[in-house]
Amino acid sequence: MSPTYxxxxxxxxxxxxxxxxxxxxxxxxPRDRGPFPTVLVRTPYSNNGDPLxxxxxxxxxxxxxxxxxxxxxxxxSDGVFYPLRHEAEDGCDTxxxxxxxxxxxxxxxxxxxxxxxxxxxxxxxxxxxxVKCLAPRVIGTEYFDGLAYPGGAFQLNVLATWGLxxxxxxxxxxxxxxxxxxxxxxxxxxxDAAAGRRLxxxxxxxxxxxxxxxxxxxxxxxxxGEITAPAYIMGGWYDLYAWESFQNFIGMREHGGSPEAxxxxxxxxxxxxxxxASRQTGDVDFGEQSVLDLDGEELRWLGHWLKGQDxxxxxxxxxxxxxxxxxxxRSENEWPLARTDYQRWHLHSxxxxxxxxxxxxxxxxxPGDEPDDAFTYDPRFPAPTTGGNNCCSPDIVPWGPYDQRPxxxxxxxxxxxxxxxxxxxxxxxxVHLVLYATSDAPDTDWxxxxxxxxxxxxxxxxxxxxxxxxxxxxxxxxxxxxxGKAYEYRIRxxxxxxxxxxxxxxxxxxxxSNFPRFDRNLNTGHEPGMDAxxxxxxxxxxxxxxxxxxxxxxxx
Numbered sequence: 001m002s003p004t005y006x007x008x009x010x011x012x013x014x015x016x017x018x019x020x021x022x023x024x025x026x027x028x029x030p031r032d033r034g035p036f037p038t039v040l041v042r043t044p045y046s047n048n049g050d051p052l053x054x055x056x057x058x059x060x061x062x063x064x065x066x067x068x069x070x071x072x073x074x075x076x077s078d079g080v081f082y083p084l085r086h087e088a089e090d091g092c093d094t095x096x097x098x099x100x101x102x103x104x105x106x107x108x109x110x111x112x113x114x115x116x117x118x119x120x121x122x123x124x125x126x127x128x129x130x131v132k133c134l135a136p137r138v139i140g141t142e143y144f145d146g147l148a149y150p151g152g153a154f155q156l157n158v159l160a161t162w163g164l165x166x167x168x169x170x171x172x173x174x175x176x177x178x179x180x181x182x183x184x185x186x187x188x189x190x191x192d193a194a195a196g197r198r199l200x201x202x203x204x205x206x207x208x209x210x211x212x213x214x215x216x217x218x219x220x221x222x223x224x225g226e227i228t229a230p231a232y233i234m235g236g237w238y239d240l241y242a243w244e245s246f247q248n249f250i251g252m253r254e255h256g257g258s259p260e261a262x263x264x265x266x267x268x269x270x271x272x273x274x275x276x277a278s279r280q281t282g283d284v285d286f287g288e289q290s291v292l293d294l295d296g297e298e299l300r301w302l303g304h305w306l307k308g309q310d311x312x313x314x315x316x317x318x319x320x321x322x323x324x325x326x327x328x329x330r331s332e333n334e335w336p337l338a339r340t341d342y343q344r345w346h347l348h349s350x351x352x353x354x355x356x357x358x359x360x361x362x363x364x365x366x367p368g369d370e371p372d373d374a375f376t377y378d379p380r381f382p383a384p385t386t387g388g389n390n391c392c393s394p395d396i397v398p399w400g401p402y403d404q405r406p407x408x409x410x411x412x413x414x415x416x417x418x419x420x421x422x423x424x425x426x427x428x429x430x431v432h433l434v435l436y437a438t439s440d441a442p443d444t445d446w447x448x449x450x451x452x453x454x455x456x457x458x459x460x461x462x463x464x465x466x467x468x469x470x471x472x473x474x475x476x477x478x479x480x481x482x483x484g485k486a487y488e489y490r491i492r493x494x495x496x497x498x499x500x501x502x503x504x505x506x507x508x509x510x511x512x513s514n515f516p517r518f519d520r521n522l523n524t525g526h527e528p529g530m531d532a533x534x535x536x537x538x539x540x541x542x543x544x545x546x547x548x549x550x551x552x553x554x555x556x
Contacts, residue, residue: 005030007060012076015069015097017090024076025069025094027103028056035105036065037306038098041112042091042119044071044081044166055111055295062299064306065103069094071119075170083166083201084118084143084218091123099130106130107306111298113137113234114273114392121248122218125226127257133305134231135298138273140244141220141251144211145475147240151492152209152471152478153445154519154528156183157385158240159205160191161393167192167199179396183516186532206529211475224251228258232301234294236271237324238281238400240391242463242495243430246335253318253334260305263314266335267297268497269322272399273391282387282400284460287327323428324462325452325499336429337556344550345506347416347543349373356408356459360416362508362551367543375412375511377444378536379520382513383407388449388464389494390517397516404451404459408509414541417453418506425500429554431463431493435510436547438487441537442480442525443470447514448493450551451507452500459507463494466518470525480525486542493551508551512539 010027017023026047030036039059043052047068056066072090073081098104108130110120117139124134140146148155160183164174177195185194192202208214231252235245245268252264269276270286279291303309317331345362347353351371353360360373387402394400408415433448449464467489470478481487500506513520519529523537543549 003063004061005032005063007031007057015094017072017093021072021079023069023072023078023090023094025067026056028060028066028068029103030060030063030065034065034103036063036103037107037109037302038065038067038104039302040067040069040095040098040108040110041116042069042071042087042094043112043116044074045115045171046070046075048075058295064302067094067098073169081166081169084122087119088122088126091119092126092128095123095128095131099128107132109133109135109302109306111135111302113275114139121220124229125220125223127226127228131229133229133301135301136231136248137234137275137294138236138239138241138245140241141248142244143218144215146244148205148215149209149211149475151466152468152475153466153521154188154206154209155240155517156519157393157397157516158391161396162391163199163202164192164195164197167197172197174393175395188519188529209528210478220251224255225257227252227256228261230256230260230305231264232298233264233266234275234297235266235268236273236275237268237322237463237496238270238272238389239275240273240389242268242389243492246430246495249319250335264318265301265313266319267292268320270324272394282398282402284401286322286324289329290322290327321428321497323426323497323499325424325426325501336554339556340429341555343553343555345418345508345553347508347541347549347551349416349543353414353416353541354411355413356405356415356417358415360414362416362418362506366545366548368545370543372540372542373414374538374540375414376536377412377512377523377539379513379522379534382515382520383410383413383447383511385514385517387461388514388517401460401462404449404461404509405457408459412511414510416508416510420455420503420505421500422502424502425506426498426556427500427553428497428556430495431554432552433465433491433493433508434550434552435489435491436486436542436549437489438484438540438542439469439481439537440483441523441535442483443468443521444523444537444539445469445512445518445521446489446491447509447511448491449509450493450496451509452498453505453507455503462496462498464514465491465493466514467491468521486547506553510541512537
């Protein structure tokens, strides 16, 4: 059994960056001769908060030196904070400083979730030789499609609430805002001013509504080969980075820049952004077995790579998934699962799929000649966000699984529901929708949501996605649509691991808004974020032999 050490602290150590700015770090050391393997955590949320202090002391008790650093411009660190911009260089400079300290044995592991994961991934391609492993939780490595503009729609809730909370040197209280009104401010570029706080990054986020030069320095899709340290990636089915967690895993396993990097691991639970904080997520209790000691898992990872301990972690399968419905953990070797049967479930109706009371049907059989379904999307009255993959203010916009029937009662939400299943059906993997649709607007949005309906009618959301019509072909070169012309749209609905139990039904929701998770498409075709004009759009969804709209389910 490993010894437990007493802890000594070195507070507000000044760490010089290459441009002369000094960042503040608190250091927790085992009270022993040393030197020690070191864990580095860089945060914009204060290194002096109770959770990080507890983490620092816990790891120091286990024989690690621990460095908790405030990011540039945050709390005790000098400089000006601008999201993403300085994290690669500041991270690498800090790693260099840590490796040179007499209490560091030359081995560094990094840890932390959300933005604390950004501070791990962005320096990783710089390949500091002292960094032996990463432990990023709930974060992506590409921030245009992965954060700011999924499917081309601005991810309003997270960017507004997080941006206003972190716009100054310390955390800002945002609970006093009238968010019902603030989310509706038009033009979108003026939302920060309406909240009384000008954010330099807000103007940039709104102005760069296509995948251009602004986002390229933070796009890792082609850079996994430059990362040599392995990563233990942790995420949740209801986290806003669920899709990106799998992309990181694939990138590292297939393209990592060393044999060690290609030993990266992934763990996904039935959790929102807060991960394993409770057995209940949203409305749903996933059972005591859903709660894991993630810090213990991280300790096994650090012990292997920093201390050479035989924790058995690398003898286990590289991926561990919680399968909802049956509520069990399962080990897997690859993503998507090699044994996946990609099934097409087609949309059907007699022309009235509007609301859950309509006649929409989801079935494997392809459609014949069937009438279109139609609805009016009015951006003045958007379909409300009801749980889902949201972040990071559940008191403002809830996250996780909730009963979708209230939103499914709307006439501008088309519902396609299967017959009760005659046997359990597992759907684990990436979910896509091929939608044939027409709008009378030059631009509009299409949303999709996968729902598990119990025999009692409870409609549990599993995953959802959106596609802005102008981005149907390219995220960097958007083109408007021709009003009245039918187009094929391929919508990334998300990822899930769920068993639809016998007697349950599969439901697909289609609409044109999911607000305020995403901003409203104003249907004008004008430059996104700069417009205050609203116009309704008349939408048609096609399901016929010529235009067979269908859901692609990864059946296991």
